[in-house]
Amino acid sequence: MLNKKFSINIFNQIKPYNKTINVDSDKSISIRSFLIGAISHDISEIKNVLESEDILSCINCLKKLGVKIQKVKSKHYLVYGKGLGSFYLKKNTVLDCGNSGTTARLLIGLLSTNPEIQVKIKGDNSLNKRNMSKLINLMGEFGATFLPKNRSTFPLTLISSTIPVGIEYKAGVSAQLKSAVMLAGLNANGITNIVEEKESRNHTENMLLRASKILKIKKNKKKQNHIKIYGKGYLNPLKINVGGDPSSAAFFTALTLLTPKASLVIKHVGLNPRRTGFYDLLKKHGAKIKFKNIKKINHELIGDIYIKSSKLKPIKASSIYYVSATDEYPILFVIAALTKGTSVFKGIEELANKESNRIEEMKKILIQMGVKCKSSKSEMKIFGVPKVKKTNVNIKVPNLGDHRICMSTVILSLVSGVEAEIKNFETVGTSAPSFLETIKLLGGKFEIKKTL
Numbered sequence: 001m002l003n004k005k006f007s008i009n010i011f012n013q014i015k016p017y018n019k020t021i022n023v024d025s026d027k028s029i030s031i032r033s034f035l036i037g038a039i040s041h042d043i044s045e046i047k048n049v050l051e052s053e054d055i056l057s058c059i060n061c062l063k064k065l066g067v068k069i070q071k072v073k074s075k076h077y078l079v080y081g082k083g084l085g086s087f088y089l090k091k092n093t094v095l096d097c098g099n100s101g102t103t104a105r106l107l108i109g110l111l112s113t114n115p116e117i118q119v120k121i122k123g124d125n126s127l128n129k130r131n132m133s134k135l136i137n138l139m140g141e142f143g144a145t146f147l148p149k150n151r152s153t154f155p156l157t158l159i160s161s162t163i164p165v166g167i168e169y170k171a172g173v174s175a176q177l178k179s180a181v182m183l184a185g186l187n188a189n190g191i192t193n194i195v196e197e198k199e200s201r202n203h204t205e206n207m208l209l210r211a212s213k214i215l216k217i218k219k220n221k222k223k224q225n226h227i228k229i230y231g232k233g234y235l236n237p238l239k240i241n242v243g244g245d246p247s248s249a250a251f252f253t254a255l256t257l258l259t260p261k262a263s264l265v266i267k268h269v270g271l272n273p274r275r276t277g278f279y280d281l282l283k284k285h286g287a288k289i290k291f292k293n294i295k296k297i298n299h300e301l302i303g304d305i306y307i308k309s310s311k312l313k314p315i316k317a318s319s320i321y322y323v324s325a326t327d328e329y330p331i332l333f334v335i336a337a338l339t340k341g342t343s344v345f346k347g348i349e350e351l352a353n354k355e356s357n358r359i360e361e362m363k364k365i366l367i368q369m370g371v372k373c374k375s376s377k378s379e380m381k382i383f384g385v386p387k388v389k390k391t392n393v394n395i396k397v398p399n400l401g402d403h404r405i406c407m408s409t410v411i412l413s414l415v416s417g418v419e420a421e422i423k424n425f426e427t428v429g430t431s432a433p434s435f436l437e438t439i440k441l442l443g444g445k446f447e448i449k450k451t452l
Contacts, residue, residue, distance in 0.1 A: 005451035008425045008436070010410060013417030014444045016261035016309075021252065021441065024432045025050035025075070026245040026270045028203050029300070031058050031102050032179070033240050035110060036207050037079030038067045039086070039186065040235035044079040048242045051075060053430040057098035061107055064093055081237060084187040087114045097123045097154075099355065099401065099430045102176055104154070105135055106204075109180030112144035113164035113187040122155035126355045126401035126427075129153060134177055141167045142184050166192035166231055173323045173350055175201035185229035186214065192229040195220065200323045201274050206299035210236060243270035243302040247327040248432045250278045251407050254331045255442065256307040257287055258338055258415040264307045264442075271301040277324025278332065279305070285313045312339045314384060319347020326350070330408040333362045336382040337371040338415060349378040355402035355427075365409055368395050369418050388416045399424040403431050410435075414444050423451075 030050040035058065037044030049055060051074070059069055065087040068080035087110070097104040104123060111117050122128060133152035140146075143161030166188045171178040178194060182204050185192025205227065208215040214233040220226045249266045256264040271291055279289050288310045294303035315336050317325075325332065329351055336343030351358040359380055363373045370393065372383040395418055397409050406428050413420035425448075428435050436446065 005424065005426050007421060007423045007449045007451060008410070009447045009449065010413040010420045010445070011447070012445050014255065014259055014414040014442065016259060017442050018263045019442055020265040020267065021438055022267050023244045023248040023252065023269065023438065024052065024434050025242040027052065027054055027247075027431050028102060028201060029240070029242050029270065030055050031100070031106065032203050032207055033238060033242065034058050034062060034069070034077075034079060035106050035183070036204075036235070037081055037238050038062050038065075039084050039110060040081040040237050041083050042081060042237040044081055044238035044240075046077045046079065046238065046240050046242065047075065049075045049077055050242065050245065050431075052433050053098055054100035054103060057096065057100045058103040058107075061095045061097060061103060064095060065089055079238075081235070084232065084235070085114050087111065087117065089117070089119055094120045094122060097121065097127060099124050099127055099427065101127060101130060104132075105176040105180045106183055108135060108139060108158060109183035110187075111158055112139040112142050112160055113184045114160050117158065117160035120155055120157050124401065127154060131353055132156070134174070135180060138167075138169065138177060138181055139184060142188055164188040166190040166229065169194045171196045171200065172198050173200055173326075175204075179204040182208070182215075182227070182229055185231060186233070186235075188231040190231055192231065194227040194229070196225040196227065198323055199225065199274060201272070203272070203300070207238065207240075209299050240298055243297070243300060244268050245431070246270050246272075246275045246278070248435070249305060250328045250331055251411055251435070252438065252442070253279070253282075253289065253305065253307050254335050255411050255414060257282070257310050257312065258335065258411075260309050262309045266305040266307070268302055269305055271303045273301070274324050277321045278328035281315065281317055281321050281325060281332070282312070282335070285315050286310055287312060314339055314341030315343040315345070317343075317345045322347045322350070327404060330358055330362050330404045331411060333366065333380065333382060334408050334412045336384050337366045337369075337412070338386060338388075339384040340386045341384055343382045343384060345380045347378055348380060352377070354404075356400040356405060358402070358405065361400060361402065361405055362408065365395055365397060365405070365412070369393050369412070369416065388418055393418050395420040397422040401427050403428045407432065407435060410439060410444070410446070414439070
């Protein structure tokens with residue numbers, strides 16, 4: 001993995017290709033596997049793990065909490081769990097979550113109800129800017145406290161609850177907040193009730209479903225999911241083979257759709273219906289995308305994605321797509337920019353609290369190449385142009401610490417032929433360490449410049 005800072009330059013348009021690839025493993029499931037394996041009993045086995053910076057941050061935090069994690073070989077790990085409430089740490093320990101918001105939020109969920117925990121939690125510059133007030137308030141309901149008071153960004157000191165009791169929670173678009181509540185509820189007394197007012201990613205539920213005495217899901221009168229977490233239960237070890245990340249696959253899907261005469265097969269990708277909003281949305285707008293060879297493994301759907309270059313219609317994305325396509329909006333903006341007509345994306349206000357403000361930063365990039373955009377707090381309009389004038393245009397992406405924006409700009413440059421200079425590209429290693437390798441395999445050309 002490339003840890004040192006580097007930027008990349010792209011000068012040439014990509015040529016048509018017909019390839020079969022694999023993408024990096026699912027980040028959400030990889031992180032959850034380690035966290036839930038750590039609070040389960042006996043030895044959990046996790047195969048095809050994403051070996052990225054974010055997962056490394058998660059593993060390092062768990063080791064500091066007394067969890068034994070053994071690497072058997074590449075992408076294959078054993079986690080020696082000791083059950084709920086078993087984390088302990090040395091005085092003055094600092095847990096560094098790096099760039100991983102998932103690790104930070106879910107780990108805080110576990111620690112908030114773990115007995116006798118006082119620990120400082122921090123992240124990198126990007127994570128330290130992200131607002132954690134909703135998480136702080138939720139964990140406060142379990143009895144956890146955070147210092148300094150009235151602060152909503154890392155670094156924070158967490159003091160766990162002495163007598164945690166289950167809470168009532170109405171879940172919105174954030175799967176991470178919902179998961180943090182579930183994980184805190186596992187070691188709380190009584191029952192934690194979660195009503196999903198908006199459905200979000202359900203990987204945590206799928207992992208916990210193997211223990212029927214711990215988690216139950218029923219529909220309420222409003223047809224919403226009512227999740228019950230029964231505290232102080234027993235978690236059997238996990239045995240998981242992680243599928244490919246549908247969010248990582250989205251970038252190569254976009255590249256293929258926008259490159260004339262290109263076709264691509266992406267093997268063994270997670271196709272959980274709550275993660276396929278990007279694909280469902282594009283299919284409705286003319287994209288030639290098919291899911292084949294679908295199997296159910298550990299309550300998760302895995303299959304192959306077949307893509308052919310397509311003539312797309314301008315995208316109309318209502319707010320209902322946001323939850324199932326959260327990470328894919330930067331690349332959706334790229335597709336919209338290179339598709340004739342006006343595309344509209346609604347209900348996207350949460351994009352402002354990602355690794356960067358993804359609405360504003362993508363808008364700046366598109367304007368640089370002459371694509372008109374209008375944005376408000378919760379909406380983006382993009383006036384697409386299928387062919388961009390390349391003369392005197394050079395896209396520059398500053399040091400944002402945002403992997404999705406870096407990856408989206410690569411696709412934008414390769415399809416349009418507009419030159420691009422992308423700083424801080426090492427951040428892509430947080431989620432997709434093999435991204436550049438795969439771009440090269442498809443015939444994309446780039447130049448790496450190391451930063452001193």
